[in-house]
Amino acid sequence: MEKEMILLKKLSIGYRQKTDSRKVLKDINLSIFSGELVCLLGPNGIGKSTLLRTLSGLLPKLSGTIMINGRALEEYSEKELSKQVGVVLTDHPQLRNMRVEELVALGRAPYTNFFGGLSSEDKVFVDEAISLVGIDKLRGRMIRELSDGERQKVMIARALAQQTPVIILDEPTAFLDFPSKVEVMKLLRNLAHDMHKTILLSTHDLDLAVRLADTLLQVADSGIQKVDCQQVEKEMSLLLDI
């Protein structure tokens, strides 16, 4: 039986400004379960990143409820939340001067002591994450010397080393060539299915999302709706006249 990992009720998200707030999406009601690869689709500027940042605890909600693994998001301390939710955002220029192994080891930060030393258990999790993602050969390389696809895999390995039940990724396939997009999406799907993780990502790669996601969520001004993968595939074929 899969577990309800993310529950959203009457959620409004956006940006608080000095005098008022800029609402981006409102009345979001949604349940997301463990073992699921969930893809958020929608046009530029509709609010996908805003939602992912809000669920990651990086941006405060405007109103409503966010439950992560059965507990309200705001009840978690920063450290506790980083044991529940791993986040892979678009670019991290400040991480470019690290080696692959060091960056993956950053995933252990919520578990290490004040001085940040890795225990032998931490090292096992780092090794495991590196081998799961298939980047053993890149271990000693500098992040700045990697291709976009390789760097994306390293970021996923860091989130895996963090050992969280939920992983949130903002456009993990952007800027990748087609084979790398497929590889990254399949990797994420396998992680959801084999390790029972909840993987929530945004993407503009509709064709891949339709084929690989367990759940497709369409973001529109009116809110967020689950859409049927097979129905979308049929509509795509009709549009393309094939």
Ligand SMILES: Nc1ncnc2c1ncn2[C@@H]1O[C@H](COP(=O)(O)OP(=O)(O)OP(=O)(O)O)[C@@H](O)[C@H]1O
């Ligand atoms: N820091 C901010 N302050 C105020 N408004 C913002 C801020 N960041 C984004 N927005 C606005 O919020 C809305 C939603 O942006 P968001 O980045 O969530 O869209 P998105 O669906 O992720 O788009 P894309 O597909 O282009 O990445 C946009 O109108 C954007 O201009």
